[in-house]
Amino acid sequence: MKAELVLANGTVYDPANGIAGERMDICIRDGKIVEQVSEKAQRLDLAGKVVMPGGVDIHTHVTGSKVNAGRIMRPEDVRSSVSPRTSLTRSASGYTVPNVYQIGYTYARMGYTTVVEAAVPPLKARHTHEELSAIPILDKASLVLMGNNWLIMKYLSEGRDDLVREYAAWLLEAAKGYGIKIVNPGGTEAWGWGRNVEGVRDKVPHFDITPADTIKGLLKANEELNLPTSVHLHPNRLGKPGNYSTTLETMELVRNATTRMPRGQVLHVVHLQFHSYGGDSWRNFHSEADKLATAVNSSSNLTVDVGAVVFGWSTTMTADGPFEHDLQRLTHLKWTNVDVEAETGAGVVPHFYSMRNAVAVVQWCTGLELLLLIKPDRIFLTTDHPNGGPFSKYPQIIHLLMSRKHRDAMMEKLNPVCKKSMLSSLDKEYTLYDIAKITRAGTAKALGLAQKGHLGPGADADVAVYDLQPDSTEGLEKALSSAHLVLKDGTMVVRDGRILAAPAGRTYWARCQPTDKRGEMINGLREHFRYYTIQLENYPVSEEHLIRSSPVVPEVSS
Amino acid sequence: MSVRLVVKKVPAVGLEAEVIDPATLVKKGLSEIGRLQVWAGRRTMPLGEAFDISAEGPEDNIEIHGDASRVKRIGQGMASGRIDLLGDAGMHLGNRMSGGEIHVSGSVSSWCGCEMQGGSISIAGNAAHYLGGAYRGSSAGMQGGSIAVSGAAGGEVGCRMADGIITIGAGCGDFAGVHQKGGVIVVHGTCGARPGAGMTGGLLILNGRVESILPGAAYVEEVQEAEAAGARLKGPFLKFKCDLAEQAQGELLILAEPNRHLRE
Numbered sequence: 086m087k088a089e090l091v092l093a094n095g096t097v098y099d100p101a102n103g104i105a106g107e108r109m110d111i112c113i114r115d116g117k118i119v120e121q122v123s124e125k126a127q128r129l130d131l132a133g134k135v136v137m138p139g140g141v142d143i144h145t146h147v148t149g150s151k152v153n154a155g156r157i158m159r160p161e162d163v164r165s166s167v168s169p170r171t172s173l174t175r176s177a178s179g180y181t182v183p184n185v186y187q188i189g190y191t192y193a194r195m196g197y198t199t200v201v202e203a204a205v206p207p208l209k210a211r212h213t214h215e216e217l218s219a220i221p222i223l224d225k226a227s228l229v230l231m232g233n234n235w236l237i238m239k240y241l242s243e244g245r246d247d248l249v250r251e252y253a254a255w256l257l258e259a260a261k262g263y264g265i266k267i268v269n270p271g272g273t274e275a276w277g278w279g280r281n282v283e284g285v286r287d288k289v290p291h292f293d294i295t296p297a298d299t300i301k302g303l304l305k306a307n308e309e310l311n312l313p314t315s316v317h318l319h320p321n322r323l324g325k326p327g328n329y330s331t332t333l334e335t336m337e338l339v340r341n342a343t344t345r346m347p348r349g350q351v352l353h354v355v356h357l358q359f360h361s362y363g364g365d366s367w368r369n370f371h372s373e374a375d376k377l378a379t380a381v382n383s384s385s386n387l388t389v390d391v392g393a394v395v396f397g398w399s400t401t402m403t404a405d406g407p408f409e410h411d412l413q414r415l416t417h418l419k420w421t422n423v424d425v426e427a428e429t430g431a432g433v434v435p436h437f438y439s440m441r442n443a444v445a446v447v448q449w450c451t452g453l454e455l456l457l458l459i460k461p462d463r464i465f466l467t468t469d470h471p472n473g474g475p476f477s478k479y480p481q482i483i484h485l486l487m488s489r490k491h492r493d494a495m496m497e498k499l500n501p502v503c504k505k506s507m508l509s510s511l512d513k514e515y516t517l518y519d520i521a522k523i524t525r526a527g528t529a530k531a532l533g534l535a536q537k538g539h540l541g542p543g544a545d546a547d548v549a550v551y552d553l554q555p556d557s558t559e560g561l562e563k564a565l566s567s568a569h570l571v572l573k574d575g576t577m578v579v580r581d582g583r584i585l586a587a588p589a590g591r592t593y594w595a596r597c598q599p600t601d602k603r604g605e606m607i608n609g610l611r612e613h614f615r616y617y618t619i620q621l622e623n624y625p626v627s628e629e630h631l632i633r634s635s636p637v638v639p640e641v642s643s
Numbered sequence: 644m645s646v647r648l649v650v651k652k653v654p655a656v657g658l659e660a661e662v663i664d665p666a667t668l669v670k671k672g673l674s675e676i677g678r679l680q681v682w683a684g685r686r687t688m689p690l691g692e693a694f695d696i697s698a699e700g701p702e703d704n705i706e707i708h709g710d711a712s713r714v715k716r717i718g719q720g721m722a723s724g725r726i727d728l729l730g731d732a733g734m735h736l737g738n739r740m741s742g743g744e745i746h747v748s749g750s751v752s753s754w755c756g757c758e759m760q761g762g763s764i765s766i767a768g769n770a771a772h773y774l775g776g777a778y779r780g781s782s783a784g785m786q787g788g789s790i791a792v793s794g795a796a797g798g799e800v801g802c803r804m805a806d807g808i809i810t811i812g813a814g815c816g817d818f819a820g821v822h823q824k825g826g827v828i829v830v831h832g833t834c835g836a837r838p839g840a841g842m843t844g845g846l847l848i849l850n851g852r853v854e855s856i857l858p859g860a861a862y863v864e865e866v867q868e869a870e871a872a873g874a875r876l877k878g879p880f881l882k883f884k885c886d887l888a889e890q891a892q893g894e895l896l897i898l899a900e901p902n903r904h905l906r907e
Binding site for chain 2: 158159160161162163164418
């Protein structure tokens with residue numbers, strides 16, 4: 086018997102199919118959206134409710150090496166939010182560094198059904214997948230850190246683009262990763278020597294290349310491999326006053342690059358808010374969001390996510406090791422430095438974004454400015470969880486985007502520096518249609534997940550239903566935090582904010598076909614692995630390790 | 644209503660009894676109190692199974708009789724009222740409390756008064772480790788109020804203490820005032836090794852023999868007396884700034900006479 090369901094009479098927002106608040110029925114059969122179902126289908130009347138595709142988070146740090154360093158370092162955060170197990174759910178804990186169960190349940194309650202772990206050191210991939218598999222309900226994918234990898238940089242300096250491509254393909258398979266991530270190219274490597282790089286034209290210590298070479302080289306490999314998503318880039322100089330010029334220069338590197346993939350973008354710049362600062366010190370620190378917005382709006386091959394800041398505690402964690410060191414020197418809070426011995430590096434520092442602190446308020450304004458100035462098809466909602474704040478605060482940001490009045494009221498409570506910001510003059514208000522773009526349609530497209538982020542026939546039946554009025558922001562945050570109904574592959578997993586079922590989600594990864602360069606690449610790897618703490622044969626994460634392995638097989642270019 | 648709890652049967656695994664808080668308990672009926680659920684390991688049980696519960700007197704307080712040394716979290720987070728313990732108490736007594744008072748006629752286990760904000764705890768017997776300290780990962784321990792122990796205390800008294808006062812009558816273990824940031828700790832009797840390690844502020848007075856100090860304690864001068872919360876202690880005392888490894892803003896006063904070995 087086929088499981089059939091009709092979500093009837095809801096007000097549907099499905100930007101990928103051009104549906105903006107139409108009252109219509111959504112038909113579901115066997116976990117997929119279909120054109121129509123039989124008479125016998127169960128009908129759920131959703132009159133007066135808002136229906137959207139399940140949310141897709143393009144950039145979040147929820148598993149693996151540095152996330153655990155954060156959990157270990159912050160027991161006070163873990164115990165600040167604890168709920169005991171029930172007959173259905175496991176014990177959940179943590180606020181900015183939630184445990185895997187808290188992550189799954191909280192995302193699901195918010196109507197999110199797919200998340201992307203944004204930074205995996207290949208050497209720590211096995212651990213990452215252990216945790217991804219343990220996150221209930223959600224479909225997952227992960228991005229593999231390659232921007233400071235010695236072999237990549239060696240091949241690049243030797244001009245062996247073919248081996249860069251072959252090795253990147255092998256690394257994705259070995260780490261069961263979905264896409265390529267670059268973090269502070271060259272800078273994290275320099276950090277291994279107690280240094281950093283200051284721009285895309287700096288030389289990387291001990292390698293005859295620049296960050297620009299790494300970005301362009303991996304971007305070329307990414308497109309030749311026809312990977313579903315583009316390279317995701319965390320540019321150099323994160324969090325520094327005056328870093329916007331480096332970000333613009335970085336974007337300029339890919340001005341003429343193209344892709345044949347349906348996603349359209351060749352580069353996804355992550356947490357742009359942290360890369361949009363003017364000034365030359367913390368005293369004259371200010372937002373340059375308008376310049377970045379112009380650059381993004383005028384290049385059709387770029388997407389970004391915002392990395393917005395919310396006030397309160399966060400735990401900053403990034404593969405940008407030198408940044409975390411600088412932050413610790415600034416705030417004197419506790420600091421952990423990890424993974425420098427792996428193919429990358431990372432640091433973790435707790436951080437408090439205070440409403441009275443001028444820098445934090447400028448960061449808050451910058452994030453909102455970017456969201457309001459950049460077209461919603463090209464910018465996506467993130468907090469770079471947990472760096473700008475926990476993902477559970479997305480509803481707060483959505484409220485600010487949808488109501489100028491709410492923004493103005495909020496600004497009354499902040500350090501007066503916000504009155505000088507461009508934000509105070511921006512009138513734009515997001516509609517639910519725009520919100521659906523920055524949280525679902527846009528992210529799914531940028532990730533190349535054709536079955537996600539929309540409600541057209543063939544899509545996975547991941548659906549979020551919210552109890553809210555399209556023309557009012559009354560009760561918005563609560564409605565978005567605690568969805569009326571969430572379906573995952575057609576199964577009801579949340580009802581009125583309560584978890585009803587916790588099925589295991591898929592893990593997407595890219596299985597690239599080996600080419601005739603594989604033998605040469607592996608021989609080079611064997612040489613390299615003389616210095617690893619693990620045998621080459623034991624290094625790849627086997628597919629059996631993933632609970633619901635869902636490989637994506639990119640087309641081979643002729 | 645004065646609520647009297649007499650220990651009947653506490654499971655070996657101990658009881659998480661944070662429900663024993665005057666503000667909530669004295670307003671409830673006896674049968675309702677008896678039905679309150681408390682965790683014992685991975686199961687819950689009604690409070691009435693662990694205690695005989697009765698009411699006496701009009702005063703709003705809680706009296707606990709018997710061996711409550713395995714009853715944890717008594718008075719956790721309490722804001723007002725009074726608890727009298729006629730016997731010993733388990734771990735986490737009065738942690739995070741912000742007001743009210745707790746009196747213990749026996750001894751208490753570790754983590755007593757951790758991260759408390761206000762109120763007072765007096766203990767006639769001894770206290771174990773982390774008295775008035777911070778839980779793992781927290782930036783501040785005790786932040787206000789007072790703790791007085793007539794007997795001895797264990798290790799790490801006042802760990803990361805930010806404010807308030809702790810007095811100990813008969814000596815303490817190692818690392819007294821470790822990472823102390825503010826407030827006052829006074830220890831009469833013998834003090835263990837390495838007091839004031841990582842101290843960045845506050846006042847730590849050791850009025851007895853001290854086993855050893857760290858090189859991070861920088862000697863300043865000899866002073867004739869010490870003053871703590873209005874009381875004067877007769878010296879002379881050796882005065883140190885502590886800890887040089889941090890910002891050296893803490894003040895460590897050690898009774899001079901039995902401690903000449905510290906300056907050799």
